[in-house]
Amino acid sequence: MRSAKAIQVIGAHAEGEVGRVIVGGVLPPPGDTVKAQRDWLQSEGDGLRRLLIREPRGGVFTHYNLIVPAKDAAADAGFIVMEPMDYPPMSGSNSICVATVLLETGMIAMNEPETNLTLETPGGLVTIRCACENGRVARVTTTNVPCFVEALEVEVAVEGLGSVTCDLCYGGAYFVLVDAGSVGLQIVPERAREIVELGERIKAALRAERRPIHPLLGDIGGLTFVTFTEPIEEREGVKQGRNATVISPGKIDRSPCGTASSARLAAHHARGELALGEPLVSRSILDTAFHMKVEEGTTVGNRPAILPSISGRAWITGQHTYTLDPDDPFPEGYSLTDTAHQLF
Numbered sequence: 001m002r003s004a005k006a007i008q009v010i011g012a013h014a015e016g017e018v019g020r021v022i023v024g025g026v027l028p029p030p031g032d033t034v035k036a037q038r039d040w041l042q043s044e045g046d047g048l049r050r051l052l053i054r055e056p057r058g059g060v061f062t063h064y065n066l067i068v069p070a071k072d073a074a075a076d077a078g079f080i081v082m083e084p085m086d087y088p089p090m091s092g093s094n095s096i097c098v099a100t101v102l103l104e105t106g107m108i109a110m111n112e113p114e115t116n117l118t119l120e121t122p123g124g125l126v127t128i129r130c131a132c133e134n135g136r137v138a139r140v141t142t143t144n145v146p147c148f149v150e151a152l153e154v155e156v157a158v159e160g161l162g163s164v165t166c167d168l169c170y171g172g173a174y175f176v177l178v179d180a181g182s183v184g185l186q187i188v189p190e191r192a193r194e195i196v197e198l199g200e201r202i203k204a205a206l207r208a209e210r211r212p213i214h215p216l217l218g219d220i221g222g223l224t225f226v227t228f229t230e231p232i233e234e235r236e237g238v239k240q241g242r243n244a245t246v247i248s249p250g251k252i253d254r255s256p257c258g259t260a261s262s263a264r265l266a267a268h269h270a271r272g273e274l275a276l277g278e279p280l281v282s283r284s285i286l287d288t289a290f291h292m293k294v295e296e297g298t299t300v301g302n303r304p305a306i307l308p309s310i311s312g313r314a315w316i317t318g319q320h321t322y323t324l325d326p327d328d329p330f331p332e333g334y335s336l337t338d339t340a341h342q343l344f
Contacts, residue, residue: 003323004331007052009064010105011317012097014140015288016254019097019314020052021065021079023105025321028068034078035217037068038087038122041080047332049082053344054333057322060084060251060340063091065098067107070120076108078120084344085248089123089145089220090172092258092290092310096140099128100314103137110135121145123172123217141311142258146298147171147266148305150212158205166202170300171263171308173224174212176203180228180244187230187244187285192252195285199226199246200341215301224248227260232268232280239274240281250341256282256290258310265308269294288312 008024029045031037041048051057052064064082071078079098081091099117103110108117110132117128124145131139150168158164167177180187183198203226211222225245232241243264245257253260261282268274280292291311298305324331335344 004326005051005322005324007322009052009320009322010101011320012101012314013317014093014096014255014314015290015312016284016286017063017093017257018061018254019063019065019091019094021067021098021101023067023101023107026066033071034068034080034120035089035122038080038089041082042087049087050332051324052322053082053084054335056330057333060249060335060344063094065094067098067102072120072125075118075120075125077102077117080122083247084340086221086224087122088173088224088259089217090121090126090259092142092144092172092262093253093255093312095119095121095126095128095142095258096310096312096314099130099140099142100137101316103130103132104135104316110137137314139311139313141309143295143307143309144258144262145172146300146305147262147308148300148303149266149270150174152267152270154206156202156205156209158202160201161198164202166206167267168210168212168223169263169266170212170214171261171266172259173220174222175245175260175263176206176223176226177264177267178202178226178228180230183228185228187228187242189285192285195228195244195252196246196250196341199228200248200250202226203246203248215303225260227257227264229264232273238279238281240283242283242285244285248341249335249344252285254284254286255288255312256284258290258312261290261292261310262308265292265294266306269306270304
């Protein structure tokens with residue numbers, strides 16, 4: 001078999017969301033920090049993301065995580081998230097996939113009943129607690145980077161919808177939070193395409209008006225995701241709420257989206273609706289769940305912030321070696337709008 005590249009990947013998903021992990025065949029990108037490595041990939045080395053995420057090797061439903069040696073001495077490893085349109089600083093579902101793959105493949109030694117890790121992300125250090133039994137990772141709890149409110153109850157004019165009220169919050173990327181009922185949506189699989197189309201329209205309208213700058217990380221791409229939410233209900237004494245996060249160029253996060261759920265916690269906490277240490281079960285369009293909690297308060301620059309935890313499960317789905325024939329006419333893959341809202 002002729003090959004100009006051979007990239008080893010472990011397939012995984014966290015509560016339904018695909019998070020493949022690159023474990024071989026790619027040298028670490030240049031940079032003194034994992035964020036600098038992410039920035040280099042985005043500006044200079046984006047061919048790797050396009051090769052793997054675009055067809056014929058991937059698709060709009062895939063995310064990849066590049067494992068790199070940690071640059072921070074406090075971390076055990078680093079990872080860089082690659083999504084169909086960009087490189088978010090942090091991802092909850094991907095952190096769960098990465099931790100599971102690192103331990104279940106033996107890249108980092110597993111200790112039962114619990115293994116603790118620190119991972120370096122472009123958004124900062126995250127601490128990971130893994131419940132382990134019988135040689136596998138049963139549950140991963142990630143304490144996220146500091147999350148905060150950018151602005152509450154922002155009004156934006158959206159063509160065909162009129163004025164839409166939303167919250168802008170940082171949960172590891174910048175999220176636009178919209179009450180699903182306020183725009184006539186229900187978070188059910190049958191309305192998935194409508195959710196995506198409305199989410200992309202709302203995001204485009206807001207991006208034309210605002211580009212938030214992170215107090216410490218600087219310009220990380222502005223408003224990246226739209227998350228539709230349904231009201232929190234109490235079931236068996238625990239608060240629960242459903243989310244659907246629209247990921248460009250046109251898909252819904254199959255998991256509850258850990259960073260979106262963190263952004264939602266920041267908004268609820270700022271309004272006094274969720275206390276320190278109070279649990280929230282965040283549910284997805286597939287009814288999978290992340291168990292969330294505001295672990296403690298903190299600050300980001302001069303902003304009040306929270307440190308949320310995200311607890312969920314991941315499963316390894318296979319081992320793959322992706323290759324590139326020297327004569328392949330699509331060395332960076334391709335995309336068509338029949339499977340996505342826009343080209344990517």
